[in-house]
Amino acid sequence: MKPKVVQYLDKGEFPLGEGEALALYRAMRRARFFDEKAVTLQRQGRLGVYAPFMGQEAAQVGVALALGEKDFVVPSYRESALLLARGLPIHTLLLYWRAHPAGWRFPEGVRAVNPYIPIATQIPQAVGLALAGRYRGEDWVVATSIGDGGTSEGDFHEGLNFAAVFNAPVLFLVQNNGYAISVPRAKQMRVDYIARRAEGYGMPGVVVDGNDAVAVYLEAKKAVERARKGEGPTLLEALTYRLAPHTTSDDPSRYRTREEEETWRAKDPLLRFRRALEARGLWDEEREGELLAQLEEEFARELALADSVPEPRPEEIVEHVYAEMGPDQRRAWEALRQGRHVEEVW
Amino acid sequence: MVAERARVLNMVQAINEALDLALARDERVLVFGEDVGRLGGVFRVTEGLQAKHGEARVFDTPLAESGILGLAIGLAMGGMRPVAEIQFAGFLYPALDQILSHLGRWRHRSRGRVGLPVVVRAPYGGGVHTPEQHADSPEALLAHAPGVKVVIPSSPERAKGLLLAAIEDEDPVFFLEAIKLYRGSRAEVPEGYYTLPLGRARVVREGGAATLIGYGGMVEVMLEAAEVAAKEGVEVMVVDLETLVPLDEDTLLEAVRETGRAVVVYEAMRTGGFGAEVAARIAEGAIDYLQAPVVRVAGYDAPYPPFSAIEHHYRPSAKRVLAALRRVLTH
Numbered sequence: 001m002k003p004k005v006v007q008y009l010d011k012g013e014f015p016l017g018e019g020e021a022l023a024l025y026r027a028m029r030r031a032r033f034f035d036e037k038a039v040t041l042q043r044q045g046r047l048g049v050y051a052p053f054m055g056q057e058a059a060q061v062g063v064a065l066a067l068g069e070k071d072f073v074v075p076s077y078r079e080s081a082l083l084l085a086r087g088l089p090i091h092t093l094l095l096y097w098r099a100h101p102a103g104w105r106f107p108e109g110v111r112a113v114n115p116y117i118p119i120a121t122q123i124p125q126a127v128g129l130a131l132a133g134r135y136r137g138e139d140w141v142v143a144t145s146i147g148d149g150g151t152s153e154g155d156f157h158e159g160l161n162f163a164a165v166f167n168a169p170v171l172f173l174v175q176n177n178g179y180a181i182s183v184p185r186a187k188q189m190r191v192d193y194i195a196r197r198a199e200g201y202g203m204p205g206v207v208v209d210g211n212d213a214v215a216v217y218l219e220a221k222k223a224v225e226r227a228r229k230g231e232g233p234t235l236l237e238a239l240t241y242r243l244a245p246h247t248t249s250d251d252p253s254r255y256r257t258r259e260e261e262e263t264w265r266a267k268d269p270l271l272r273f274r275r276a277l278e279a280r281g282l283w284d285e286e287r288e289g290e291l292l293a294q295l296e297e298e299f300a301r302e303l304a305l306a307d308s309v310p311e312p313r314p315e316e317i318v319e320h321v322y323a324e325m326g327p328d329q330r331r332a333w334e335a336l337r338q339g340r341h342v343e344e345v346w
Numbered sequence: 347m348v349a350e351r352a353r354v355l356n357m358v359q360a361i362n363e364a365l366d367l368a369l370a371r372d373e374r375v376l377v378f379g380e381d382v383g384r385l386g387g388v389f390r391v392t393e394g395l396q397a398k399h400g401e402a403r404v405f406d407t408p409l410a411e412s413g414i415l416g417l418a419i420g421l422a423m424g425g426m427r428p429v430a431e432i433q434f435a436g437f438l439y440p441a442l443d444q445i446l447s448h449l450g451r452w453r454h455r456s457r458g459r460v461g462l463p464v465v466v467r468a469p470y471g472g473g474v475h476t477p478e479q480h481a482d483s484p485e486a487l488l489a490h491a492p493g494v495k496v497v498i499p500s501s502p503e504r505a506k507g508l509l510l511a512a513i514e515d516e517d518p519v520f521f522l523e524a525i526k527l528y529r530g531s532r533a534e535v536p537e538g539y540y541t542l543p544l545g546r547a548r549v550v551r552e553g554g555a556a557t558l559i560g561y562g563g564m565v566e567v568m569l570e571a572a573e574v575a576a577k578e579g580v581e582v583m584v585v586d587l588e589t590l591v592p593l594d595e596d597t598l599l600e601a602v603r604e605t606g607r608a609v610v611v612y613e614a615m616r617t618g619g620f621g622a623e624v625a626a627r628i629a630e631g632a633i634d635y636l637q638a639p640v641v642r643v644a645g646y647d648a649p650y651p652p653f654s655a656i657e658h659h660y661r662p663s664a665k666r667v668l669a670a671l672r673r674v675l676t677h
Contacts, residue, residue, distance in 0.1 A: 074420075102457075104455055105457035105458065106456065108459070113423065113460070118447040121412075121443055124413045127417055128419060128420020128424065128428075129424045131417070132424020132425055132426045135424075136425055158412055158416070159413060161408055161410070161413070162408060165407075165408055320456075321492060322453065322495075322516075323453070323516035327592060328595075
């Protein structure tokens with residue numbers, strides 16, 4: 001039996017209050033704004049390699065807004081929208097993508113861990129973080145996310161099994177965007193829906209239309225409530241598509257067709273949600289203009305803040321390897337600080 | 347350090363005592379791994395701990411090493427102090443991604459915001475006729491991982507104090523326990539809680555003719571060789587590195603400068619083993635004092651043999667150490 005794909009917008013349903021609907025839209029719009037600016041900055045040489053998320057705003061923002069203040073996100077590298085919606089300041093995120101050390105230290109109070117480059121390794125870690133909450137008498141929930149390609153890794157399976165065995169309060173978001181860089185889902189696995197795997201671990205698996213912000217948000221809320229009540233983990237598969245390349249160094253025209261991209265462009269989660277809001281009189285051109293002006297102003301301010309951070313010092317290379325420097329780091333630190341090579345002072 | 351009355355214990359008992367004390371002292375400490383709960387571990391190192399401290403504090407995990415390391419990382423991020431057991435160090439390999447990509451990097455990649463006070467205990471090494479893979483000595487792999495510490499005790503008394511220090515440490519520590527020493531070494535161990543500092547090598551025997559350098563299960567082998575040499579009138583110094591990372595280079599170099607001759611002993615494969623690092627450090631820091639090339643006594647460039655009848659040819663013996671000693675003395 002085919003799993004039911006949860007969706008609301010295409011059916012004309014909109015079971016959200018005005019406040020949460022607008023919060024969801026604003027956060028998605030802000031994320032898209034960031035993504036577009038980031039790609040432009042990268043093209044200008046003012047950002048390093050960047051992984052755009054355009055098209056996946058509903059999946060990421062929907063989950064982020066379903067979380068409570070004390071909950072954590074453990075993202076992968078395409079999850080800038082998730083991080084922004086969880087309160088990571090734009091300038092920190094810009095510095096992160098500039099590969100500036102100042103962007104790697106997330107501010108205290110932001111309940112997010114640094115994004116991961118190795119695939120799926122965050123999955124068992126999210127389970128540990130969730131259990132730590134239980135030990136400490138906190139009821140925090142951990143939302144962690146991964147792409148469809150990442151579910152082929154062993155750590156994905158070990159992590160899900162651990163979560164089920166320990167009944168850990170975790171929401172596993174799979175952003176099924178159809179491709180592991182260039183390899184399509186069908187060449188990645190022989191199962192039609194990744195959420196089907198959930199049953200094999202002993203947890204609920206839910207498939208949502210990942211470009212339907214209402215569906216993602218409401219299903220994520222259910223999963224978070226379940227986890228908080230001690231009912232364990234949920235695997236939430238969001239069917240979506242990355243409208244942009246894998247990274248700014250990638251060329252998707254080599255592995256997918258313009259027609260396919262156009263089909264998905266028509267399902268742009270931002271436009272779909274905006275149309276639904278407009279149909280209910282909750283949004284219009286004027287409000288959109290106001291929001292864009294605000295975002296423009298905020299981004300300019302944050303970019304200036306990022307630009308004002310001084311270049312990293314060479315000795316930062318060996319800082320924070322250990323709580324206290326060992327003799328080898330100490331010697332290298334002194335050399336780098338003096339503008340010398342360690343071989344000269346060793 | 348609280349040195350109270352001492353009793354004679356083997357290393358299994360000493361480590362068990364350390365874990366018991368750590369669990370009792372700090373409620374953030376958790377002990378977990380495969381079979382560590384009800385069974386008490388395949389070597390009985392965790393015997394009785396679950397019964398005493400409860401299933402929440404001492405628990406069995408599914409059989410998945412990467413999952414165990416990942417769980418430990420997450421628990422530490424959340425403020426706990428996990429002590430994970432990997433059943434044999436040769437089973438660490440599935441977890442190398444967690445170790446190399448994360449465990450040792452978190453403090454660095456969060457610029458000091460998130461440190462991971464994780465201890466990973468694993469039995470290692472040969473000499474007890476274990477099956478394939480069970481005798482591996484992967485300390486060089488771990489020493490090559492940035493951001494972790496590597497500690498290898500050589501006696502019950504050292505093991506207890508070093509393990510308690512490792513659990514108190516704010517950074518990830520790999521604590522490798524020589525299987526040969528688990529029940530094969532007995533020593534007076536102080537009662538009560540005490541720590542021994544990480545990052546210090548120690549001279550365990552004085553002597554001026556040459557310096558033998560090793561750690562863990564090789565310390566007793568070196569001491570045995572030193573005894574034989576002494577009977578022939580040759581007094582050699584024996585250095586136990588004890589902590590490979592961070593390495594106490596000062597003590598190491600001082601010990602070599604004093605004798606001018608060095609033999610490095612380790613039971614891992616020779617090429618790229620930790621002894622190669624020791625030899626390189628000696629070359630960089632004490633070449634002017636050397637009267638002979640540094641000689642390594644190590645395993646062969648082959649997997650540790652699971653063939654019990656010939657295993658002892660692979661694992662360095664006192665005889666092989668003596669042969670190397672002769673080489674550096676007659677150079």
